[in-house]
Amino acid sequence: EEITVFAASSLKTALDLVAADWQAETGNVAVLSYDGSAKLAKQIEQGAPVDVFISAAADWMDVLEAGGLLAGGTRRDVLGNGLVLVAHGAAEPAEVGPELDLAAMLGGGKLAMGMIASVPAGQYGHEALVSLGLWDSVAGSVVETENVRAAVKLVGLGEAALGIVFASDAVGEAEISVVGAFPEGSHARIVYPAAVTVQGKAAGRAFVDYLSSPAAQARFRAQGFRVP
Amino acid sequence: MTDAAWQAVWLSVQVSFWATVLSLPVGIWVAHLLARGRFFGRQVLNGLVHLPLILPPVVTGYLLLLAFGRQGPVGRVLDEWFGIVLAFRWTGAVLAAAVMAFPLMVRAIRLAIEAVDPKLEAAAATLGASRWQVFATVTLPLIAPGIIAGAVLAFAKAMGEFGATITFVANIPGQTQTLPSAIYAFLQVPGGDGAAFRLVVISVAVAMGALVASEVLARRVHARVAGRDA
Amino acid sequence: MTDAAWQAVWLSVQVSFWATVLSLPVGIWVAHLLARGRFFGRQVLNGLVHLPLILPPVVTGYLLLLAFGRQGPVGRVLDEWFGIVLAFRWTGAVLAAAVMAFPLMVRAIRLAIEAVDPKLEAAAATLGASRWQVFATVTLPLIAPGIIAGAVLAFAKAMGEFGATITFVANIPGQTQTLPSAIYAFLQVPGGDGAAFRLVVISVAVAMGALVASEVLARRVHARVAGRDA
């Protein structure tokens, strides 16, 4: 059986491997289509022929649930993620907290993060900076990107001195280093809800189940995700 | 390169080809209306044609989705009456690319039509050619360089179209994942730049091939149209 | 509507205006080279001009970033020698929009140049006009409709440009947040469609205004060029 999975872009590294494992194990095929969670959710609203949706943001999953587009009882939070401060090149690790002199670390450079109004990583990052009391000192230096990967790229190129990205995004990037992780309480918990859509095939349910299997969880962890 | 990448290349070429070929007659017709028509609502038509240029591609994609999606008014009719489904199919990618390229194609053809000397058309009419015959035997051959230019612009644009396509038909490998979508996907993963770069090179090579072919063709056609012997 | 939204509108208008105005002379020059030049590398130039059409906008944005970013070879020179910084500035948005619109502008102007009767240029030369004077006094006025068409295409495209702009200059409200970026942001949040729609309407209104103005202008110019009394 072949299923189509819509997944948030940031999952691509890990999910490609997980899906390959699942395919090898079950003989089923998972076709993966990645994009921003918002766009995927809207496409599902418009009847996209998809079996499984894995979102990077709970709010869009809420929208679909309210719209009756999810198969009842299939939604679950399959993954978590952390938020980290990254720098261009090798960087001294530092404690990310209210005492951090972020402005000084920037030294006139830019702080890259996803669009704070819309991109999940940007929303979490904004929330964290505000709660740590750091926002006002760096607001003028923030450059907001279309998606979190673009923020990674800006730091990687050195166009931005620092960036705030998901922990999973910092994995495997040669030109950037993690300065430190944002403390748990500084932002809402980062979760990736997955669900089978109303028209989802049976294999979709199996796939969602598989995401919580130990093999899959190992893959996710290796890519910097947290598992519940 | 992966199979999926090659699939994306092939899909993009197909999509661009069909988007160009299918929209060409409509483009010529609309360009003619805009260049020579004197009807009420010409400005409205002109605006509509330009819309995909003015709107961010994502918005165009959403509008297509709203209109041609399974739930959309047009999409539903097409599906129920003709069994044609566009959303999330490669045919939808053709539609998205055609719509996005349409303003470029129309403008090129329209400029060519406006450059045709109406005296030649008048001469054809005195020889008994009806309006349609004048168009087919005089105007059309004379605007051939403009049509070629419009087609190659459309093809190039279709090869590069991303925002509207991915919004309308998503990014499903082997089904709707065009070259730009594949490039985008590679750019999203660490270390994907190399693969993305290879696809960019292929994309550029294909489009340049079309471009050079069109130039050669246009030159030959232009010499004919200018009345010189080939 | 919020202040930030109005800022985005105003910024987009400014960016589109400057992108059009500043690239126009270059566009005319390149179009002339492509239409009339017989130099080695014409096809390469032609390919380069079309590149932004062929490449997914994000790729163009990255390439701009690589070249014109603070770390990029061109960007560094511009910064150190002239103090010009483009990355993350509205001036960078102008560059991105200009680059993306360039193929459209050049093609329109080029078609117009190719439609100019070389016999008229020859007549001007016999009257003592140098190549440059022939261009300025005969070719240029005769291609005015094409220039207007090219400019309006470029303006419209600049109003809608999103991918390359956001990649090159990111989204800094009040500085680089253009209308398409703002629309995109609204579309990303649940319930943001209404606000996005309002911005789309404004965007369309502005571009349509430019479009209608250009049509009126082009018609007047065309009548002149066709040798009819105004």
Add this chain to the structure above:
Amino acid sequence: MLEVRVTHRFGGFSLDVAFTAPAGVTALFGRSGSGKTSVVEAVAGLLRPDAGRIVSGGRVLYDSASGVDVPVHRRVVGYVFQDARLFPHLTVAENLAYAGRVTGRRVDMAPVVAMLGLGALLARRPGALSGGEAQRVAIGRALLAEPAVLLMDEPLAALDEARKAEILPYVERLRDAAVPILYVSHSLAEVARLATTIVVLEAGRVVRAGAAAEVLADPAAVPALGLREAGAVIGARIAGHEADGLTRLETVAGPIWLPRIAGEVGAALRVRIAAQDVILSRGRPEGLSALNILPGVVSAVRTGEGPGALVQIALGGEFLLARVTRRSATALGLEAGVEVHAILKSVAVAQVDIGAG
């Protein structure tokens, strides 16, 4: 038969003409800018007059009163434009075949190609033609449209005399085939040879119109036609071809000899005799190189401002015009009723001025 009544204004110029063109060639004659092309365009349907009525062979082509305006392609006019207007993307052969192609008629191009000497040009495109060649192709293209009305706007202006001499007989044959032809020309020689009717325009108005023989022999019409081009047309009949290459013509006033004229004995001709080529003598002159001496009676003398006088001589029922100086008119006592001999050189009547009657 073509009836034209048209009024139109452009900027400073106003056109207000009405005339009837019977079968045959109607020449529109007039100075540059007098409105000739505008009239022709109105007939073709390329200019929509402010008001008027155009009827061709009983078919109303345009009538501002009743709102009739037949589209150009239904008017079936063959229009030879003042500028050649060939289709640049088509070869000469394709240009010639154009009318047949769009109307689906099968047309034999061969005679027209031969007459116009286009054989060697058929594969060329218009951009590679000389001015005269292009004009010939344009003539051929219009002829091959087998039009109900032929509109020719200075069709021969770009051609040399020899070529003109080849083409004129063809136009004559068309005239005789009863296709009404509206013919614009600056050349009175052409007009006199071809025209059955002459319409003289001046600044958008008809100043003289009528049968060619009448208009051309009317001293009063001379100013409108141009002095140098004045001359009369007389009827003649081929009486015989003689051994030394001359052809003897019988006219109402007696025989005249002209260089060999193609035509069978008995054929009727129209011979234009330019007023300036006629010398008058009171007595019968002897020992001159001029062979043709026609006795007649002065019927009118018209003197203008200048030093010249125009003398109309009645020869039987026809008229000849002679231009002489006032000094000679006085010296010879020329006035109505006086008997004179008109002396006329054989060679002064050029081939171009002889048309099939």
Add this chain to the structure above:
Amino acid sequence: MLEVRVTHRFGGFSLDVAFTAPAGVTALFGRSGSGKTSVVEAVAGLLRPDAGRIVSGGRVLYDSASGVDVPVHRRVVGYVFQDARLFPHLTVAENLAYAGRVTGRRVDMAPVVAMLGLGALLARRPGALSGGEAQRVAIGRALLAEPAVLLMDEPLAALDEARKAEILPYVERLRDAAVPILYVSHSLAEVARLATTIVVLEAGRVVRAGAAAEVLADPAAVPALGLREAGAVIGARIAGHEADGLTRLETVAGPIWLPRIAGEVGAALRVRIAAQDVILSRGRPEGLSALNILPGVVSAVRTGEGPGALVQIALGGEFLLARVTRRSATALGLEAGVEVHAILKSVAVAQVDIGAG
């Protein structure tokens, strides 16, 4: 002085001409398609010949051997194109002012505007001109370029006689101002009046070239020029303007009277007398309306295939041509050495055939 030596091939046509155009008007005469426009374009620099050398006033404009090819705009030719080629986006006034504008010269347009009758058209655009009007503007535009060489390709073909008669004196004045003029025309009348030198082309080759008076009075050149247009040019001097509107001219063979000629007493003129306008008589004729009777001696008689004969008559040191029938030549016993009287109507010599000497 302009030296032209050019070879060029297009498809089936090959051009291979060499001639020298001294100061004055050099007429390029030849049938349609004989290569006239191609030669003119080579001089202007619009056609790059396969090989050859073009030198204007000592300045090498083109030389295939040494690779010289002066760009068009440095050649300073004033080119009146066979098609008018006006700038459609400029008004008539702006078209006329164009050369001044690009070269920064200040030029007084008034005399040219007046001569060409363009006053009322200045604000118009070319699209709103008649064919003849456009051609006049094109002439004006070239004249106002104050060129070092003037190239005129059938400049008057679209014009009526009256307008031609107005423009020709202006071209004459230019000729006399020593601007070399290359003048293409089908009209031998124009050529004879203007030309100091005549170059006759046939199928891309020069078949006859030389001083106008010589070529035109040479019976052997007649076939190339066309029979009807044959005629000679004789020198004359204005001897007086008489009360009845005639001007008395002194020629080598005696006085002749022509209708009023503008010019001061004593001014030198060139008068073209068409061969067909001359009647010959052995004895001195009396009682004729023709005023001008010039005694002379037959210097050559040339008979061709046709019924005509061309007789050259020596008058002092000059020559006249007369076209008569062979029958008359035999009847009058015309042969070299015979004394004859040439009879010539005053009015037969039209204004257009009289040029300032």
